[in-house]
Amino acid sequence: MLQKLLITGANGNLGSICRQRLGHIAKILRLNARRGLGEAGPNEEIVYCDLSDKAAVEAMVEGCDGIVHMGGQAVEGSWETVKAANIDGMFNLYEGARKSSVQPRIFFASSHHTTGFHAQTTRLDPSKSPTRPDGLYGVSKVFGEALAQMYFDKFGIETASVRIGSCFPEPPSHRMLSSWLSADDLISLIERVFRVPRLGCPVLYGVSDNQSTWWDNSSVAYLGWRPKHSSERFRAKLDAEQTPPHRDDPDAIYQGGLFCTDTIHED
Numbered sequence: 001m002l003q004k005l006l007i008t009g010a011n012g013n014l015g016s017i018c019r020q021r022l023g024h025i026a027k028i029l030r031l032n033a034r035r036g037l038g039e040a041g042p043n044e045e046i047v048y049c050d051l052s053d054k055a056a057v058e059a060m061v062e063g064c065d066g067i068v069h070m071g072g073q074a075v076e077g078s079w080e081t082v083k084a085a086n087i088d089g090m091f092n093l094y095e096g097a098r099k100s101s102v103q104p105r106i107f108f109a110s111s112h113h114t115t116g117f118h119a120q121t122t123r124l125d126p127s128k129s130p131t132r133p134d135g136l137y138g139v140s141k142v143f144g145e146a147l148a149q150m151y152f153d154k155f156g157i158e159t160a161s162v163r164i165g166s167c168f169p170e171p172p173s174h175r176m177l178s179s180w181l182s183a184d185d186l187i188s189l190i191e192r193v194f195r196v197p198r199l200g201c202p203v204l205y206g207v208s209d210n211q212s213t214w215w216d217n218s219s220v221a222y223l224g225w226r227p228k229h230s231s232e233r234f235r236a237k238l239d240a241e242q243t244p245p246h247r248d249d250p251d252a253i254y255q256g257g258l259f260c261t262d263t264i265h266e267d
């Protein structure tokens with residue numbers, strides 16, 4: 001059991017699921033957001049700060065033996081926004097980890113938008129396939145994975161960089177039948193990341209056991225993670241509600257779908 005697990009982005013979609021469902025893996029949950037975390041529960045500590053505030057982030061990381069890093073810009077945004085949250089924020093978090101009196105193990109919420117420009121006909125092995133980010137957001141997650149690798153090689157800080165597919169209650173589009181990750185499978189993956197005796201610094205895809213998939217996680221079989229759910233049970237409902245994208249549609253061509261056609265945003 002962990003002593004103190006930091007969950008960043010704890011008021012976001014995935015961070016709030018972690019807050020509800022990870023209490024059993026740590027004595028104390030230290031929860032971070034910029035605002036809106038409500039009352040602290042009996043085993044909770046609340047820390048409000050922006051990830052770009054280096055001193056505050058370093059103080060927040062001190063003493064935590066586990067981190068689930070869900071905080072950050074979670075979609076495409078301007079460079080200033082992406083940089084503050086996902087570039088500066090990642091650096092501050094890892095500097096906090098390096099300086100901490102307790103070395104934490106880290107679950108980093110990366111994204112499949114690190115490889116979004118790969119065709120849906122290509123099968124990717126995260127240990128071998130090149131990144132092809134589909135926007136500034138995807139580039140920032142590639143940076144995060146590289147930063148995690150460097151802090152592992154230099155300082156031994158273990159990180160699982162998990163390229164989350166699409167973690168929603170149901171896949172909202174036909175593309176996401178391939179990338180869908182159930183909340184149960186996310187939680188069981190986080191449990192494995194903190195339970196496995198030696199983690200190292202793997203990169204893997206956070207995806208359920210879907211019938212159609214683009215990703216091969218066999219290089220991380222040692223984690224012992226077995227996703228249980230499949231998106232297939234939503235296919236008939238999606239077919240009834242939406243016309244599948246035409247084969248010339250970016251949502252049918254690229255793994256990152258419409259992110260690939262988005263522009264560069266300016267503030």
Ligand SMILES: NC(=O)c1ccc[n+]([C@@H]2O[C@H](COP(=O)([O-])OP(=O)(O)OC[C@H]3O[C@@H](n4cnc5c(N)ncnc54)[C@H](O)[C@@H]3O)[C@@H](O)[C@H]2O)c1
Pocket residue numbers: 008009010011012013014015033034049050051052069070071072073074075084085089109110111112163164165166167168
């Ligand atoms: N939900 C998915 O399907 C999915 C897919 C791929 C990757 N991810 C990644 O998983 C993580 C969580 O995703 P989510 O869907 O819960 O996103 P979300 O937007 O709901 O949550 C992100 C949280 O980070 C906070 N945040 C943003 N910028 C910040 C900053 N500068 N300082 C402090 N806090 C900041 C937001 O306020 C929010 O609470 C993100 O890193 C996202 O990139 C999610």
